[in-house]
Amino acid sequence: MEKVLIIGCQRAMDDVCIACSRCLVGFNRKAGEFEKYKDQDVELIGLLGCGGCPGAAIVTRMAQFKLWNAPMEEKPTKVHIAPCIVDHCPHKDVLIKKIKAKAGVEVIEGTHPYKPDNIYA
Secondary structure, eight states, X not given: OEEEEEEEOHXXXXXXXXXXXXXXXXXXXXXXXXXXXXXXXXXXXXXEEOOSTTOTXXXXXHHHHHHHHGGGTOOOSEEEEOHHHHTTOTTHHHHXXXXXXXXXXXXXXXXXXXXXXXXXX
């Protein structure tokens, strides 16, 4: 069974993205980058914020996530980077490089396909 961890922008998760609902709906519907799990058993085991700009805390936060979940023997088999980082973060290149270096599992850039063309239309 695949165990998915989503990593998103701390600011967006706290202030903009209401309950991270688009990532969660995309996961539940197996849409967007989650489509690869269409015929698999998969669980979402966490939503993790980057720790804030410029992403210096991501490695520590990933270690904390691992430590927090160790008593339950839960660990991700895949890490997805949310659109709030992939499409909008000015620090995304360094941040994603750190995540890929430390995750120990496949890191996939993207989650849901629900990106409005014009949010003000």
